[in-house]
Amino acid sequence: MLDIQTLETWLWDAACAIRGPVDAPKFKDYILPLVFLKRLSDVFEDEITHLGLEFGGREQAEKLVERDHRLVRFYIPPEARWEAIRRVTTGLGQYLTDAVRAVARENPRLQGVIDVVDFNATAAGQRILADEPLAALVQVLSRHRLGLHDVEPDIFGRAYEYLLRKFAEGQGQSAGEFYTPREVAILMARILEPKPGMEVYDPCCGSGGLLIKCHLRLLETHGQRHNGRLQLPKHVAPLRLFGQEINPATFAIARMNAFIHDMEADIRLGDTMRHPAFTNAEGGLRQFDLVVANPMWNQNFPISTYEHDPYDRFRFGTPPSSSADWGWLQHMLASLKDGGRMAVVLDTGAVSRGSGNQGSNRERDIRKAFVERDLIEAVILLPENLFYNTTAPGIILVVNRAKPRRGEILLINASQQFAKGRPKNYLTEEHIARIAALYHEWRAEAGLAAIIASDEAARNDYNLSPSRYVSVNGKEEVLPLEEAVVRLLEAEEERAEADRALNEVLRTLGVL
Secondary structure, eight states: OOOHHHHHHHHHHHHHHTTTTSOHHHHHHHHHHHHHHHHHHHHHHHHHHHHHHHHTSHHHHHHHHHHOGGGSSSOOOGGGSHHHHHTOOSOHHHHHHHHHHHHHHHOGGGTTTTSOOOTTOEETTEESSOHHHHHHHHHHHTTSOOSTTTSOHHHHHHHHHHHHHHHHHHHGGGGGGTOOOHHHHHHHHHHHOOOTTOEEEETTOTTSHHHHHHHHHHHHHHOEEETTEEEOOTTSOOOEEEEEESOHHHHHHHHHHHHHTTOOEEEEESOTTTSOSOBOTTSSBOOEEEEEEOOOTTOOOOGGGTTTOTTOOOTTOOOOTTOOHHHHHHHHHHTEEEEEEEEEEEEGGGGTTTTTOSSOOHHHHHHHHHHHTTOEEEEEEOOSSOSTTOSSOEEEEEEETTOSSTTEEEEEEOTTOOBOOSSSOBOOHHHHHHHHHHHHHTOOBTTTEEEEEHHHHHHTTTOOOHHHHSOSTTOOOOOOHHHHHHHHHHHHHHHHHHHHHHHHHHHHTTOO
16 A cells, blocks of 8 residues: 555655756646546456456456446546556647546536646647656656556645645645645534534535545544545445536646545535525525635625625625635525534625724624624634645634523634644644644633623624734734735725715715
8 A cells, every 4th residue: 555655755756857947937737637646546446356356357357347337436437547648659639638538428427527627728828738848747647556456535635735735835825726735624624523424514625625624624523444544434424515616727726626636515606695505496595504715805795796796695795705704604604504503714804894993894794793793703823834725823703503601702813823834834633633622621721712702792893803902922913914905905995985985075066
């Protein structure tokens, strides 16, 4: 069995095989589908071998599978099998493109997943990736098998996520669109502690990591070792996982990620805010036991996105066009069953913007509605420089429709709970365990966590920033640059609204 370190080194060697011709952000477009194809091909070969033992030889098994493709998980046509690909010496780009399209034709579940890349694509009249580096990539990937007996799904899944992390490190500002740091995802799963049979939803699922971590957490807490592999016993129902992703390439990665982890997930392509994919028979939103998400921070949706919403999601108020954070939160709340819970990563300003302002403020007023309805259970301030698209700290906001401790909010200032890394900081297992324990044991700790009553939040004008209530080494709260920009946009938006209202009054008076 391949171990995680061997897999990671090998897969990164594969990435380096095309490092010169292709920029780092493009690595994933070429490598991930090929890694996925190799896994499918090797598993297919293993299944043929197994059927051969059962039905009198490999040749007989191949004939049976050709007649009935349902005998295998995924049928791989002869031209798309890895041994055939390895033998190609000319026209490799077109051959690979045809191969993945053939796999998609034979397996409708893989359409829009494995066939999204044109390996023969050009830019400005030149091949993006010529046949020579493509051939080098194929040869590196040919070093090891990825069959059923070569690597466990959870180990291979971890290696695949390692590749995603490495791509995120090279992708800069756009990394956050598809990748949430692994340890943040693990912490969120530890907070939610999914139970067997639960339905879990991510409305902006990226590469699917948050859903996968919930699945792995259930395996960790309820799984048993069988033939060296961690599995759920038959009497334990797996999670039912649902996600939506707007970017077609990232959607494809999420589907691949789920297949590689050997788990079922209903992931759909589309714009969640304008066209949510999961609805019920009555035309309303489908509701789930758990929601886990990391939406893009401070998205700029026009106000029209929220007006006249057919799903009645934004009943607590219309967010400003400068930040969709509380639009996303209202969508997720509307997607929660009675008694449901959610953990959401947002920028720090989501829990403080507008507090202390004179007059009304849209975000503060929506936050107030959440507090008054006793929906916010906890806010966890994360350390700086964890996320790949920003150095700013984020927060995890925990919402619970059935809080066991009514009228209380737990605020955890985990800003100092990290280890230094390159290029990013990270949470160790000890940090994750400590933060999760504070939440589950519901306790205050000097310099780390405080429990406040809802009326204290009201006295502070619904500012729920943990650093306001929990001082760490006497440090004062510093406004991140991204937060300052959003507040400036919000102030400009409020000024423009005031100008419009004033002009309307002046027109009424006949002055204009």
